[in-house]
Amino acid sequence: MGEHNVHRDADPSVLREFTNHLIQDVRALELMLHEDMFESGVRRIGAEQELFMVDERGAPAPIIEEVLERNTDERIVTELTKFNIEFNMDPLQYGGDCFQEMERATGELVEKVRALTQEVGGDIAMTGILPTAHLSDFALDYMTPRPRYYALNDALGRLRGGPGQYQIRGIDELFLKHDSIMLEGCNTSFQTHFQVSPEEFPRYYNIAQVVAAPCLAAGTNSPLLFGKRLWRETRIALFQQAVDTRSSNLYLREMRPRVHFGTDWVDESVLEIFKEDISRFRVLLTTELNEEPLKMLEEGKVPNLMALQLHNGTVYRWNRACYGITDGKPHLRIENRVLPSGPTVLDEIANAVFWYGLVAGLADEYKDVSRDMDFDDARHNFIAAARNGLASQFTWLDGSKRPAHELILDTLLPRAESGLRNSDISDGDIDRYLGIIQKRVETQQTGAQWQLDSMARMKNVGSRAERLGALTRGMVERQREGAPVHEWSLAALEEGYTPTGMKDTNVEDYMTTELFTVHEEESIEFVARLMDWQRIRHVLVEDERHRLVGLISHRTLLRHMAERTEVPEGGVPVKEIMVEDPISVSPELPTREAVEMMREHQIGALPVVREERLVGIITERDFIQIAGNLLDDSLAREDQELEDRTLDLSGEG
Structure with a gap:
């Protein structure tokens, strides 16, 4: 969630002063680009992992404070709610066996977080939206107590002028109002970073926009929200509406949500993105700024551009432009925020490899994708992928309209393979990770489809809460085993938590x-x-x-x-x-x-x-049904105990 040393002061003079700092940062960035101060010829990759913490029922476990008390790894940090957690991985040089290393590092940190949560009676779940979450889990009492989150909630609330409104239609429909940004905490993702030079940025960023749709279609993992079957990647719609400050009365105006895909292709420079976002979106947060970027440049120093970075962290493009400094040298990155968390570490790395390969492969083939595709088609593809996953129909660069699964198998996997080979990625890694994408698309068992098929299998048995609990606990167990999602068996009601009494339920x-x-x-x-x-x-x-x-x-x-x-x-x-x-x-x-x-x-x-x-x-x-289920489970446990004692007495087993 970014910098935590922030203010929610709405004093107009403070906001004006911060805006002036933003302008200075943009001027400094322009000068740095003009003077070729940015690192080039170096390609790095990185990732951020967001997770849910759950209890024995698979329900959200608000244990972040207890977990962090036991944590000694500075890469493991808080997120918006008390049942979210995040870790940031160290950057890697792009090439060779970098994806093996990314998988190893991600797996180690996942296991570290799992061990920390288990110390306080919890576990972790990797999914875009947690199926067992209830609306009551998103009260302000469950906000992680950090200044940034309170300040962001206050600022968005002032701009919105009332409760947020949510309307999402899929197989089922969701209509609700909520008076805070807490529903943003429904979403977890696996975010990837790709370092590019300033000269490459427009071409690579535009390609990242083009490939967002097929990468999302192959990786959907968020079909359920509050028990309702909505989009294959409901996270896309939910996140946009969670921080939307637009008024429904201004339907004649062209107003963009703070979470958005973009408005057009980038023509010449990353500056176009920063300038547009500053122009369109008001300052939400401020912080103490003790650097003068232009003066620092005169002294031969590299500024942090903190005002620009803070504001950039409150505008949520699905492909975000990022400024950073490594070893005293400034650089630019494309942050891909499209992909959901899970279903397993192996699936996440495969999703990332597909994305990196497509961006590199299309960059080798196209100098300017804006000549071959209308921006509205790229945006439409993205929304279609979020709604329908592999059942989507895409308009592609050659003008054809093709089913998502056919386009991925026939055209995009070969392009990704070519891009990875030209980037000197090891042959074994290319075959392994792209093979997972191929099998997933061939079987059409994404994480989202597995969840929906599992719920359909359990239809008309147990209560809805029991089905969602069994789904989540089945997911957690399969994630621990580590096989990719296309190999998973469907979840069954028996995998759910069996309460010993009504005290465990609401x-x-x-x-x-x-x-x-x-x-x-x-x-x-x-x-x-x-x-x-x-x-x-x-x-x-x-x-x-x-x-x-x-x-x-x-x-x-x-x-x-x-x-x-x-x-x-x-x-x-x-x-x-x-x-x-x-x-x-x-x-x-x-x-x-x-x-x-x-x-x-x-x-x-x-x-x-x-x-x-x-x-x-x-x-x-x-209540008769609840009592009957509890009685059946109690009798089953007694029968099993009797059988175990009989075996012990007979000397068998």
Whole structure:
């Protein structure tokens, strides 16, 4: 997440002063480019790994502080939420067996983070979006307590002027509002860096934009959010909306979100990107700046350009231009933020190799891709890949429209191979990593497809929470084993965590969210039919804003039908017999407390409400199912223990 020594001071004079520093940094950068001060002839690569920390159920584990107390590796750092963690790998010289080294280093750090989390009862999960995350996990209480995160949240909140709005449509639909940037913490990625010279930058950056779509299509790993099946890489839509400050009332204006693909090709220089982002996006954060970049250049020193780097860290291009200094020499990098975390370290390195190979291969073939592709086609390809993965249709550089899997297998893998060989990457590494991409595309089992197929296999068994938990725990176990995702077997419900009691679960884990509701002015005859048709015993009554106003039980309805002597013209309205303002609970309430409430009040159902809106219901039938599952598991454990004791007594086993 970048520099942590920042301010959330909204004083206009402070912001003006920081903007002046930004202008000075841009002038200094222009001068450095003009004087050929940048490192060239050197190619380095690097990566950043983001991870989720999970508990024994596979749910988010907010343990970052406990983990960092035990950590001694400065490469392991915080992220936005208390259940995210990140590490940054040391840069490597591009060539030879650099990808073997990247895999080794990534694997070692993953194991180090896994060991740290296990010391405090957790584990790690590598996925673009954690399937088990609930909306309640993204309250401000779960924000990692660092000044940068609070400052960023405050600044975006001021610009947005209200809650963020989220609308994502896939197989299912998601519509919600949230009052902080915390949903950004739903996303984790594997970010790769590629150092290029200033002269090469426009060509390589434009090619990175072109290849973003096919690389994403082959690597999708984020199909589920809050139990809903959305995009193959839902992370793309979610991240954009999480930090979007645009007003829906300004639909006539051309306004860009802070998370974006870009607006056009780069023509001549990296300066075009920095100048555009400063022009379009307001300063969000400030920091103490104690360098004068132009004066430093006069003295023969290299400035850090801290104002520029801080602002650049608050504009989230999917391919980001980065400035850095290595051994006293400034350099430029392209940061690829497209690829999700996981499914395994081996898959991540294969994704990276495919990307590096494509960028290098197309750079050998094309001097200026802007002559061969309209920028809007590149952007459309990217969104199509995020929505549909390998089922996408792309417009390619030769003008053809081709299915993603066909384009990758027939055209892009050979181009990537050529680019890697021309970069002196070892033959064994080329065959190994590109072979993984080939097998994945041939089988069409990306991480996203594995998750969706696993959920389909478990359809109609267990609760939704149990299925998502089994999916996540199955993912964690397969990641530990390390085989690439195209070799994974589908997850099964038996892989999930089995609670020994209701103390480990919340109402949200078992509530029904597909509701059949009525308005208080509708007739009770309709309610009777609704109960019969849908085989339900409780019907909730809500108003036009989806606020809970009443409840009708099957028992209440039968009593009314038995006691009434005549039916008035137009029928009896629901409001005449409903229980007004029924007892309700929040999704975060522990299941045990919900059971106690139902016993105490002798009721058979509890509506579930969040922020005054009706979101679900939990009934006696749900608790009978929970109790039955727990009893089955208990009996199974007793049978296994009896079998083990019998074997011991017989001297077998």
